[in-house]
Amino acid sequence: MTLLSSTADQTDFGSRIELALAASNQLFNPRNAPRYVADVLQAVNLVATKVSRTSRPFTGCAPGQLSPLVAGVDLDRPLPDTAAALEELEGLYLQDAVYFHDPKYAAHLNCPVVIPALVGEAILSAVNSSLDTWDQSAGATLIERRLVDWTAGRLGLGAEADGVFTSGGTQSNLQALLIARNHAVERLRQDPAADAGWLPQALDRLRIFASEASHFSIAKSAALLGLGYDGVVPVRCDSERRMDPAALRQALADSRSRGEVPMAVVATAGTTDFGSIDPLDAAAELARQAGSWLHVDAAYGGGLLTSLRYRHLLDGISAADSVTVDYHKTFFQPVSSSAVLVRDRSTLRHVAFHADYLNPASAAREQIPNQVDKSLQTTRRFDALKLWLTLRIMGADGIGALLDGAIDLASRAGELLEQDPEFELASAPQLSTLVFRYRPEGVDAGTADALNLHIRRAVCASGEAMVAGTTVDGRHYLKFTLLNAETSVEELNAILEQIRAIGAGFLAGARA
Known part of the structure; x- marks a missing residue:
């Protein structure tokens, strides 16, 4: 019996071997380190040249102009080398990209990014650590944990605080409200008169209170958590677009009178449109009186933790049960880089799940630091490195x-x-x-x-x-x-x- 029965089979086998060898030359490893340096430098130089020659934030390109060019690319026919691919990319992307560093970009919450963070981006992409378990990340896990502690310290959340990096404010808000939901249900189940054994039955009574100017992710989170959009009670704002404490007090009282349970009060520290910061002290006191979880969405205003002159705008945030901070907004980090922080690390049990193949319960008992224990994500980038290098090079x-x-x-x-x-x-x-x-x-x-x-x-x-x-x-x-x-x-x-x-x-x- 022969493995290759014909000349055609031998030719086909030879071409497959040749293709495999060519592909292996693209793997990042010690043998290909020089290729890595050369190819990445080509890309870096292309972007640097493009940025230095760009004199406006956008070309004005319409979707109808660019769509046919992208659709016309045959992805089954690779280009001969990196230079050719970068030349094509310049026309498909770089030429018409929206450049946030341009001084006349004044649209959305997209920040110009700092160079130390770009250095971090290059490192974390190449090493490709996954921040789910210790045996995939080691030092990266400890760096992320140290940054969580640093942020919690600046927030004033106390010695028992903890948290985890996320993909952005929407995910951070979702995780915070998931913890708040499970915390509320746990308390209801401890009350014999509450009749909350069946989860859907309990969810029907839970309510979230947020200002009319709060981020849409609050309503979206309520829907994902089984409360529905109607589970969010909008609270009237004052003339400066901040939550009105009197209106919150009344909304909580009205909800109680209907037999509802105030699952969470969400205060916003930096609304998307107005940058308004809700009265955090008043929101904290009203949440405490109602027995409600206080979440502060500081995705935008979180950067005030580093401010030299405006830090006082966050006064009262230390009373929060959870906080969202987006580093990729007012910390000048590349997307994505966010975190959700909690006052009491034990509440992270509400999102924990132990898989035998990945993070068995025995690992938790042995205090092995697996970050997946407190994250909604499994595979997760080492985005914390960008902030780490920024702090080490620029300082807060x-x-x-x-x-x-x-x-x-x-x-x-x-x-x-x-x-x-x-x-x-x-x-x-x-x-x-x-x-x-x-x-x-x-x-x-x-x-x-x-x-x-x-x-x-x-x-x-x-x-x-x-x-x-x-x-x-x-x-x-x-x-x-x-x-x-x-x-x-x-x-x-x-x-x-x-x-x-x-x-x-x-x-x-x-x-x-």
Whole structure:
């Protein structure tokens, strides 16, 4: 019997061997280390060159222009080398990417990133540790745990605090509310009169209280946790878009009168649109009186932990049972990098699950530090390394100085808008966002809506700047999100003049 019965079989076998050898040359290992250095340097140089030559945040490219180019790529026919692939990528991605480092990018909560974090990104991607178990990560586990302790210390959560890194604020909020839900159900089951043995029956009574300006992930989490969107009780805000403590007190009392259980109060430290920070002390006291879990969503405002001048805005956060912090917003880290922190490490048992092949219960008894014990994710990147190197190279004060500069810039931009009679500022800036609209004298509300929708689209299409949009009381507004301390007042003025020119053109056309 022969293994290769024909010349064709031998040729096919030879080509498979050749293909396998070529593929093995792409594996990152000691033999291919020089190739790794050369190829990664090509990519780094390409990006550095592109950034140095980019003079605006966006090209204005529309989906219809780029989609055919991407769809036309034959993924079953590889290119001859890395240089060819990077050349193709430049046209498909880098040319029309949105560059957050540009001083005229003022749209969403996307920050310019610091170089130490990029160094960390290169290291963690190459080593490729998985932060689920000790035997896959070792030192990486200890570094993440040390950063969790550092963050919890700055939050003032106490000696029993703990937490874990996550993919972002949405996941952090979900995990915090899952813990709060299971904590509430556990307490109900200890009450003989509660009749909460069956989980769906218990869930029907649970309620989450959050301000009208809270992040959509709170309602989304409620739905995922079996409470439904109706499980979130919206609490009225004051004129500065902060949760009104009197309204929260009344909402809690009304809920109790209906026989509902206040599972959690969610206070926001930095709303997405207004940067508003709920009165944390008052929320903590009302949550305590109601026997409710207090979660603080500080995805945006968490960077104030490093601030040199605005740290006091987070006063009261130390009373929280759990906190969300997004490092990839106001700590200037690349996506993704977030964490959920809890005051009492024992509450993390509510998300623990022990799999015999991965993290058996015996490992927990032996105090082997498996991070999967307290995470919703299993396989997880070593994103903590980016923050670690940032702190070791820049220090927390360096991060704080960048954030303070962005907050100062927003304050100056607010003054510009207040002084200009053609603009309306929805609310004074509280962190680094401004909600405003272009509305010259004599423009009615309906026309102003159409006008500002048009302005946002036109600014984006120009690529000269990027601004966001939102609604306030059902009306359309524009929004600046300022996270780049190097943006100048002159550059903001240039954006406002572009908005004015586009708006004036729209109104002239409407009149004609």
